[in-house]
Amino acid sequence: MANISSLSIERPVLATVLSIVIVLFGVIGFTALGVREYPSVDPPVITVSTNYQGANAEIIESQITEPLEESINGIAGIRSLTSTSSDGRSNITVEFDLSVDLEAAANDVRDRVSRSLRNIPPEADPPVVTKSDADSDNILSFTVQSNTRDVLALTDLATNVFKERLQTVSGVSQINIWGEKRYAMRLLMDPDRLAAYQITPLDVRNALSNQNVELPSGRIEGYGTELTVRTIGRLSTPEDFNDLIIKETEGSIVRFRDLGRAELAPENERTIMRGNNGVTQVGVAITPQPGANYIAIADECYRRVEQIKRELPKDVRVGIAQDTTVNIRKAISEVEETVLLSFGLVVLVIFVFLRDWRTTLIPVLAIPISLVGSFFIMY
Structure with missing residues (x-):
């Protein structure tokens, strides 16, 4: 430390250049420094989500949640395991001890979940394993x-x-959209008509899968000409879906309009978001x-x-x-006030005790340089 002080006194130009370099690096670090409310520390939490459309909460719990819980429960380092079963969806939250490697724990959970796939209904969507991310919160x-x-x-x-x-x-x-409702084609079927024509909803689904397709049809080549052929098979309007052929027997054709109706409506009627005034x-x-x-x-x-x-x-x-930036702005404002107050008190105390402006000038220059230089280290 004495050598640095002696070198700075003997070679003031070098000391000035080093101070300028420290300030420049500090400014570079400050401009690229991240600003957030809390440190970026990922909590040791892993979530397993499974969708099973059409199933009620009891079926979700007995056929999906419980088999997955039994398999996951044997992993070492688990602090708590909670689950929720609702209509069409199962959520399992696994919290590990802080000492557990989150990446290794996630791999263990994926391995246990893959073993349990044979115990859940094949119609259910594959379980999705996700790690908690400190940067995934909305600001x-x-x-x-x-x-x-x-x-x-x-x-x-x-x-x-x-x-x-x-x-x-x-x-x-x-960008996430909350409370959204997207357009979808809803096929509404009359149970009495289905029974009269001896048709099941599965027959309607199969007909829709077979006819609502757009296949490549090759190309037509001629002298100096080549045309790509497109088969228009996608259904797009309610009229197209109403004209869908469901069954054909003995010369009679049963179309979807004979069983119900198709209409353009929201994909999910349950999603809703209202303000305090009900708007x-x-x-x-x-x-x-x-x-x-x-x-x-x-x-x-x-x-x-x-x-x-x-x-x-x-x-x-x-x-x-x-x-959330409101609290961040307040915190930064408080830090700025504290730094300025501390800086002023340090300069005042040094001047009061030494009563020498030249000596007081040293911390006046050294403190800002050290503070600005620390931004580069933080970056």
């Missing part, structure tokens, strides 16, 4: 609401306008990339949302549902 979310538009229209607006504009913000990982709305949530600057992302998203507001119809309103 900012907006609400898009209207008194005159339905959820389908708001979903279309949130997907094609908000998502398209916000997903290009630097540092954004993905229909959907949410637009922003998830950041690892190591991103949350405040910079929020500022840019606010700027783009303000631009979008000027282009929206008058009956559509945009609100703020969540903003």
Whole structure:
């Protein structure tokens, strides 16, 4: 330490150049430094999710949740194991001890789940094993609401306008739409008509799978000409689905319109999101990339949302549902106040005791240089 001090006194130009280099590296580190509320520490939690469409909660629990729980329960290092079974979905949350390697634990869970596949119904979707990610939480979310538009229209607006504009913000990982409803073709069947024609829903499903296809049909070649042939087999309108041939016997044709009707409607009627005043709305949530600057992302998203507001119809309103950067801004403000107060007290105490401005000038320069240089180490 004495050698560094002596060298700095004997060669002031070298000391000045080193100070400038430290400040430059500190500025570079500061501009690239991530800003978030909590440290990026992944919790030792693994989730196993399984979908089984059409099954109620009792079937989900007995045929999916319990077999998977019995298999996973034997893994070493488990701290707690909880599960929820609802209509069409099973969720199992496994929490491990902090000393357990999360990647190794995830591999053990995947291995146990793969062994249990023979014990769950083959019609169920394969279980999905996911690790908890500290960077997967949303930092900012907006609400898009209207008194005159339905959820389908708001979903279309949130997907094609908000998502398209916000997903290009630097540092954004993905945009999630909450409470969305997507268009789908719903086939409504009359049980009495099915019984009269001796047709089951499985027959309708098979007919739909066989006829709602678009196959490559090759090409037609001629002298100096080549044409690609396309077979238009995809059904797209309710009329197309109503004309679907379900059964043909002894010259008579049974179409879907004879069994029920097809209509364009929401894919999932259960999904709904309403505000405090009961107004229909959907949410637009922003998830950041690892190591991103949350405040910079929020500022840019606010700027783009303000631009979008000027282009929206008058009956559509945009609100703020969540903003985690508020606490981050407060924390940074408190740190800035503490640093300035500490810096001022240090300079004041040195001057009061030494009563020499030249001596006091040393910490006045050294403290900012050391603080700025630490940003590069933090980066």
